[in-house]
Amino acid sequence: ASPRPSLSRHPSTATANGQDGEKPRDYLVIAILSCFCPIWPINIVAFVYSVMSRNSLQQGDTDGARRLGRVAKLLSIVAIVGGLLIIAASCIINFGS
Numbered sequence: 039a040s041p042r043p044s045l046s047r048h049p050s051t052a053t054a055n056g057q058d059g060e061k062p063r064d065y066l067v068i069a070i071l072s073c074f075c076p077i078w079p080i081n082i083v084a085f086v087y088s089v090m091s092r093n094s095l096q097q098g099d100t101d102g103a104r105r106l107g108r109v110a111k112l113l114s115i116v117a118i119v120g121g122l123l124i125i126a127a128s129c130i131i132n133f134g135s
Contacts, residue, residue, distance in 0.1 A: 062104035064091040065111040072114040075121025084113035 069088040072081040091106035 062091070062095060062100055062107050063111075064088050064095065064103065064107050065114060066092065068114045068118075069110050072117040072121070075117050076124050077117045077120045080113055080120065081117035084110050084117055087113060 066085075066088045069081070069085045072084055075081055087106050087110035091103045091110055094100075094106055095103035
């Protein structure tokens with residue numbers, strides 16, 4: 039019988055590749071900018087993930103901060119692109135001939 043797998047966290051490939059020395063980004067600025075877009079649930083969640091990333095970094099969990107920062111960046115980009123599409127569609131509908 040094979041031994042049971044460990045339940046402890048393993049270092050990610052980003053940490054194993056030597057990127058541990060650089061500070062992970064929390065993308066707080068882009069998360070705040072996405073809050074001005076009309077997709078309010080997504081941009082609020084992006085802001086929360088960004089703050090969680092900052093808190094993880096302050097607690098010394100760089101791997102967790104890096105993961106949460108990537109999620110915050112992805113959600114912020116989705117919120118901005120979706121918001122621009124909604125604004126463009128509403129302008130076309132309202133001001134179209």
